[in-house]
Amino acid sequence: MELNGVAELPEIRPGDDIAALVADRAALEPGDVLTVASTIVSKAEGRTADLEEYPVSGRAQEIADRIEEIAGEEKDPRFAQAIIEESSELLIDCPFLLAETRFGHICPNAGIDRSNVPGHDLLLLPKRPTESAERIRTGLEERGIEDVAVVVTDTCGRPFRHGQTGVAIGWAGMPASRDWRGELDRDGHELGVTVQSVVDELAAAANLVTGEGAGGTPAVVVRDWEFGDHEGSEELFRSVEDDLIRQALREWRFDE
């Protein structure tokens, strides 16, 4: 398996065609996986916003006040409002906001980025990243580049472990997971591992190449990797029913 960053992508602007920009710079081959950082997908889709676009609701003001009171941290209530509007549920609302986006991804601040947006206050995640991935894949096909899977990535932290890793938030041209159930190990035993989230592993691998900052390459080509002859699954985000941690969080409130 080989990973290479797509060199010399320009700063992405609203309306830019990511498929075209990548196709001009990388000799994609059938079977490749192209990972694309959500930051540039969002920029191409014009998903920037300004804090003044978010008139503060009672709930947003309450959240900001409580974070300031308990955590001693200033939280702009308009930022809290933006997170609420991008979310279907807040799993934690103090001392930070852990949100489920409308497409099911759970991450701090609904993935809204305050660092990466020249000329604006906020960069929102793509609205429907799997549709974004499909559009990029279709754009490649229109340029004669067939059979390239596309994974839209984010980086976020997680429970239990320090630090952030690359994760997938949208994908096209391949299933999210490999299902190993029923397959056997060397000794003929059924496997302990059941479902392998390959899109997340591809996103994590790509993030090692992407880097951040001035030298970053937000698109990465993965070559000589195969999904292989396994059952696939399209599920990536757990529902509340499937997730004891989410159930526990519903009954819990932070208290300093």
Add this chain to the structure above:
Amino acid sequence: MELNGVAELPEIRPGDDIAALVADRAALEPGDVLTVASTIVSKAEGRTADLEEYPVSGRAQEIADRIEEIAGEEKDPRFAQAIIEESSELLIDCPFLLAETRFGHICPNAGIDRSNVPGHDLLLLPKRPTESAERIRTGLEERGIEDVAVVVTDTCGRPFRHGQTGVAIGWAGMPASRDWRGELDRDGHELGVTVQSVVDELAAAANLVTGEGAGGTPAVVVRDWEFGDHEGSEELFRSVEDDLIRQALREWRFDE
């Protein structure tokens, strides 16, 4: 960045020298990262066990009874006992066991594997995987192979997202994380991403190559990847104080 599985490793037995077995089969170079699946590290370290070695405590019996009562699933109380003995804390004890191992890794069943152990009931995780990684690294050095980082990997599920991914449980020759704090993006803004868990990303990437089952390659060589000129951190596992999810779980009990 390039990843290649180490081909034709034999079935690993207690006392086997993993550094020697890998060095004989892969032309390692300075700067490479060698990932090694915990299953073979455990086998080499003789970390197999049988259920009859675990006389059932009151707590283990209680856990097994409650899982059977509430989840309707048969749980061998000796297996519950093994998990208790391998753990420093049970974060969830019903309807499944989520445990913190004595070295800080949080995973179902304290990572004890019931599928991968010819001749025994259980394969425990290595006792101190970072020491295992250091031993392998030293073993390589003794064979004249300098400057190869070693990551011992596990696969496990996680909250919020379906499926399992490769994660690091021990590492040597490199820090666990890159710290990007204070570094700037293309536009001169401070970065939103702060700490990147590169050992987990390397483990995830390697797991795409490792596969499972009969064709699996439990050791993978990562080439042409650099930690780079960043601050590093050795922290990977969150403590309770650093983890709201762990705090929430302490106040929660599963109730069907």
